[in-house]
Amino acid sequence: MKTSDFYYDLPEELIAQTPAEPRDSSRLMVIDKNTGETEHRIFRDLPDYLRAGDCLILNDTRVIPARIYGVKKETGAVVEFLLLKQNENNVWECLCKPGKRAKIGTHFELGEGLVDCEVIDVTDDGNRKIRFNCDSKEIYTILDKIGKMPLPPYITQELKNGERYQTVYSRELGSAAAPTAGLHFTKEMLKKIEDMGVKIGYVTLHVGLGTFRPVKVDDVTKHKMHTEHYHISKETADLINETKKNGGRVISVGTTSTRTLESVATKNGCICEDEDDTSIFIYPGYEFKCIDGLITNFHLPESTLIMLISAFAGYDNVMNAYKIAVKEKYRFFSFGDACLFIDTK
Structure with missing residues (x-):
């Protein structure tokens, strides 16, 4: 599998320079991870795709003024x-x-x-x-x-309010970049989700700038991933295991939460309390061991992140969704719109 297989043409004007206001007003593309069928919604509609007994796993890292x-x-x-x-x-x-x-x-x-x-x-x-x-x-x-907030290189406009590059649930200082899938949530929306019987758990993965580094090798399998530090508590591990036991779905908010959960499952053979460094590289062919759904933003062409979601939802489904997103003028990258990959049936 070649790095160029994950290229798509993105007009520069679709790279979001400012966050949506309010947070949950960004667009949400819903993609059936089995069929590739797409729906166009608003992020505040996310609860329509959740069920009592599911759990959301969020990364509570906080960006430092690095x-x-x-x-x-x-x-x-x-x-x-x-x-x-x-x-x-x-x-x-x-x-x-x-x-x-x-x-x-x-x-x-x-x-x-x-x-x-x-x-x-x-x-x-x-x-x-x-x-x-x-x-x-x-x-x-x-x-x-x-210090100043370390915005990604593709964001050229100054951010007036630094808290807009933090999630509303951020608490563990240590990241050089935000876990951007979580930027769409408001406290009110999280409460609504909990009130409908969906449990919420937290992991911590401190995001490094390696997440923005391009893949410079032609053969995807030759790429060396950066290392990031993670922690998952016993409380969150128990929540995930209980959800699985009761037939609920584990829905990961962001690729950082995903990398944490899959790192723990790969290392230990199960989800349990753990703290370590990870350099896990997820690309098509990887067999997922924990997550059932994934909420994420639209990622850079040829990036390790688009490779990760292609592994989860299928290469053809993902590349077709990105083609649709460009055509429909979705906003891309850190301050852009979101997508949900899940079994919608």
């Missing part, structure tokens, strides 16, 4: 740091631009002297490891003061 700017102490040169993940205490792996200014041993001043950092290592793929000169417990408070 884009910061440092001034090189010796020269005054400015470097942009994009924090990817916390390795230990106050040591973080990050992208640097321009990287040539961030050699090992270089010190930078951040936030007009609020804190400084030192480049302590360079990873195999060119990322930097930096150590903040502060108490590790203070780092998130400092980032709130000096």
